[in-house]
Amino acid sequence: MRPLFLLFLLLTLACAGGARAGDFGGLPPRAVAALEQGQAAEQGIGGRKNFALAITLYCDVAQMGGPEGFFRVGRVLSRGPASLRNVPLANAYLALAASLGHREAAEHHDPRVANAALGDNCGDFVRDWKSPGFDLDAYLAAQPLAKRKIADLIRRHAPRYNVDTRVALSVALAESNFDATAVSGKNAQGVMQLAPVTQTRFGVSRPFDAESSVRGGLAYLKWLRGRYGDDWSLIAAAYNTGEGAVARHKGIPPYPETVRYVRRVLYFAGLSPLETSCSDARQPPPRPGVISGAGRKPPKKPEDFCFRALSF
Secondary structure, three states: OOHHHHHHHHHHHHOOOOEOOOOOOOOOHHHHHHHHHHHHHHHOOOOOOOHHHHHHHHHHHHHOOOHHHHHHHHHHHHHOOHHHOOHHHHHHHHHHHHHOOEOOHHHHOOOOOOOOOOOOEOOHHHHHOOOOOOOHHHHHHOOOHHHHHHHHHHHHHHHHHOOOHHHHHHHHHHHHOOOOOOEOOOOOEOOOOEOHHHHHHOOOOOOOOHHHHHHHHHHHHHHHHHHHOOOHHHHHHHHHHOHHHHHHHOOOOOOHHHHHHHHHHHHHOOOOOOOOOOOOOOOOOOOOOOEEOOEEOOOOOHHHOOOOOOEO
8 A cells, every 4th residue: 555645544543543343433424425335235235245346435435534444345355255255365454454543453353364465456356356237226225215215306306407317316325325414524515515615606505405405416517517518527526526626637637536436426327337457547537428318428448437446
């Protein structure tokens, strides 16, 4: 793992103290959402078990400052299906989680087995695993009633804003996993995680009211679509980090969190596969073409999409 990234994680966690499994205190809503979605993929909630997706999401959590992500990667590798078990590699991820303050990681570490060496990419081994596609409708059907009602709000309102319904649902998934009470460290609020300035911009007066948040998020997505057309990868990037950053970088900003966010949104929406061969996982994903109405352009070649755990 890159020393600078580990230093960043250590500084981030220094004030928070140690964490136990299931303790998400201090994590941003996007990280909590990824943990919940990773657990669903690991346990087969709302679809078939998908360990490649689970580990990819757990690595996303780790990149956002959560040692719980590294812990869960190690736990899958130590206690998952026999065909996936790799105790030396599990030990390496568990040791990393423990070094970052995760108090339960040491309990899962097997001291009889030496730790494997870790490469630069968290979870890079999953690129060779078979992965079923993500069934957005099945995932949503397995959610609690309150979250299903929020998904129904998005389904009802998205066409009125001329926003692709599956993209809108996927943004809500990536932002908060349909948590109307979510608040980030930067005070983004509600289901669609709108910052106060964005709330003012799009007339949101009740950010914790699900319908108000959904309408505001859809209004922002509509505005972004007016700027970027049907390029949903740029729309997702701008939603994540602001249209100013997209303009400065003349495309998807090369921020690891933003790149991972765009790939999650595109994958959840069915616009990008999970597994590909990536020549350089540190680069932003190539934009996957436009979607309009019922159709969308297919990728020209496998390298046009790259969704896997990125280099830190």
